[in-house]
Structure formats: C-alpha cells, structure tokens
Amino acid sequence: MLCQGALDTGAVAGQFRFMFFTSDNTSGVPAQVLDGLARANDDFAAGYGNDAASLALRDRIRNVFDAPDAQVFLVATGSAANALAIASHCPPWGAVFCHELAHINVDECGAPEFFTNGAKLVPLQGAQARITPQTLDHAVIRAGKGGVHQVQPAMLSLTNLTECGTRYSATELSAVCAQARAHQLPVHLDGARFTNALVTEGCSPAEYSWQAGVDVLSLGGTKNGLMGVEAVVMFNPAQAWEFQLRRKRGGHLLSKNRYLAAQMMAWLQDDLWLDLAAHANTMAARLENGLRTHPDARVLFERGGNMLFVELPRAVHARLQAAGAQYFLWPDHATLDGPPDEPVAARLVSSWSTSEDHVDAFLKALSDI
Structure with a gap:
C-alpha cells in the first residue's frame, strides 16, 4: 500500500x-524509505560503501537483475551516474552516440564531456525520441574509424523512458544494442525512469537491461520516490575499478554511503x-x-x-x-x-x-x- x-x-x-x-x-518520500533511513541512523557503520547496508544492497540488486557478477555503485544525482558511467567506458577522443533530445545532451551542462575529459556527444535524430538500429549504423559509418582527424566511435547511450515519455520495447532495445555490439560499442542506459518503463513493458529487469545488451545502467531512484540516490549497475565488471577511481576523483564518493543504500534497500523491499x-x-x-x-x-x-x-x-x-x-x-x-x-x-x-x-x-x- x-x-x-x-x-x-x-x-x-x-x-x-x-x-x-x-x-x-x-x-x-514514501514512509517506508524514511523508516529505512531511520534504521540506518541507529548505530556506527563503516564509511565509503564498506558498511553492511551497502554490501547487502549490492547483493539485492544482483538478485533483482539476475546478474551475480554485476558491480553496483551509488551516487546522489542522475548527472553523476550518467557522466561517470560514460566516462568509465569512453576515452577523451571518443564519440558517444545519443538521441538529440537525450538528457546527457541537453540537460547536464556538459557533464559527460567534462567527466570524460573531452569526449564528443554525437546527437542522432529519431521519431518518438528513439534511436533505430539503422540510424545508429549510418551514424557510426559516417563517423569513420581509424582516422586521426576524427573522434572515434566509442559508446551508445540510450534513455528509457525517453525524453518524450515514450518507451523502448524489450525487442527494440535488443535490436539497437545488437547494432551497437556489431560496431563494438558498449551501451549505457540512462534509466532515470527505468522502473516506469519496466512495469509498463511487463518483462524482468534482466530482460530489460543486460540480456538486451546493456553494459551499464543508471538506475534512477530519485524520480521514483527516493530522497536522492541513483545506482550505477555495471553488468560488465571490467570497468568497475575505473568507475571507483573516477567517482572518488570527481567528488561523488559519499562517506556515509549507508544512507544512500538504506533508501534504495527500502525501495526494493517488497517490490x-x-x-x-x-x-x-x-x-x-x-x-x-x-x-x-x-x-x-x-x-x-x-x-x-x-x-x-x-x-x-x-x-x-x-x-x-x-x-x-x-x-x-x-x-x-x-x-x-x-x-x-x-x-x-x-x-x-x-x-x-x-x-x-x-x-x-x-x-x-x-x-x-
């Protein structure tokens, strides 16, 4: 209730x-989340995500997404989640393909470019704010690869729900991710409203993320009732250490991480x-x-x-x-x-x-x- x-x-x-x-x-904020914060306030706890609540949340998210090897990191804002996730997969000379209306392109004050130390966002058109495999394919081919004068294709970033309130179906998501994979591009999913899309689609979290081809998910909580926490879920853990270093260097590693974890654990409890x-x-x-x-x-x-x-x-x-x-x-x-x-x-x-x-x-x- x-x-x-x-x-x-x-x-x-x-x-x-x-x-x-x-x-x-x-x-x-729902009462359940406030109660979770109150419980987290009862005692002392280790800092920087080494507390029991943060470790338990990592295991809980792994279970929810049926991804036992996933790495989970918490930040306080969606901009930090998106920018750090992208920066951990994209070099400064990289091109990040995204929709022209994408939040990372129009609403984050250059944060992805800043945290990647200069990578270029390449905006693409698409009806209903969705990118098709054909559009991505043409864009990557036009961008060229191997020429020293151009930024190099490096990543695809999608948004679900999109900025127009539309949704990629699981089939559509799989198709565009497959096209990215054909070009050896990792896929980031801005999921500020991932849960809204998920319950409408009616599939499992795994089917709507890593099983569709997503490498790293910004799992949004703030827009769905939390006080302020987003989870970066890295289904390919190879970039996890780099993410941790970038998060610390960028000033987004919270000392009292347990308060972020407590919010999200209460959020996931009992669905x-x-x-x-x-x-x-x-x-x-x-x-x-x-x-x-x-x-x-x-x-x-x-x-x-x-x-x-x-x-x-x-x-x-x-x-x-x-x-x-x-x-x-x-x-x-x-x-x-x-x-x-x-x-x-x-x-x-x-x-x-x-x-x-x-x-x-x-x-x-x-x-x-």
Missing part, C-alpha cells in the same frame, strides 16, 4: 493546491519500487484519458509510463496556470507570450504521490475553461 505522506489534498480559496505535474522529482512506478503510470493514464476527450487537447507522443506531452491553446495554458496548475511548457523556450489560440506543447509528469484527486482537479480546471 502506498503512503501518501503529509500531502494536503484539500481545496484552498477555490483552487486545488496540488496540481503539480512539473516533474516526478517534486514529490516527497515498493515497482508499486510506486505503477501508481505513477496509472495516474498518467487517467490524465491521458481525460485529455483525449477534450476538443482543444492533442496528445503528442505514445505514453510509455508517467510522462505526457500535450498541445493546448496558449490561452488555455494561461488559465490553467492561473487556476493553480503547475507544469512546464515544452520545449524550454516556449512561452505564454503570443497569439492566444496558437497551440503550445506542455510536459505533464505524474509521480508516486499523485492522486486521483490531483488528476481530476486538473481535468476539471481544463473543462471549466
């Missing part, structure tokens, strides 16, 4: 207070991580169903989990936000300035703590316009 915490779901001054759809990182994601997805589906009945709304992409992109007239956005709805226009440069009838896109994201009342309040505010 999900814990809704202390959210006030009442109406204030005729407006619903929690129509928050900006991001799933705006939600609070809480799956329940939280399934609830967020269900709320997004409820929101999508309501939007599709509105004559002014146009849903832009296939919903793969808990993210929706919808077009509405600019004047409708203005009135929704005046009524208390909080969400981001999309892309980032979109504004409320301009013709009132012009369609403008927005991103709506549900979370583990989004309730039916939150969704229904948003839909009522929309229908009242």
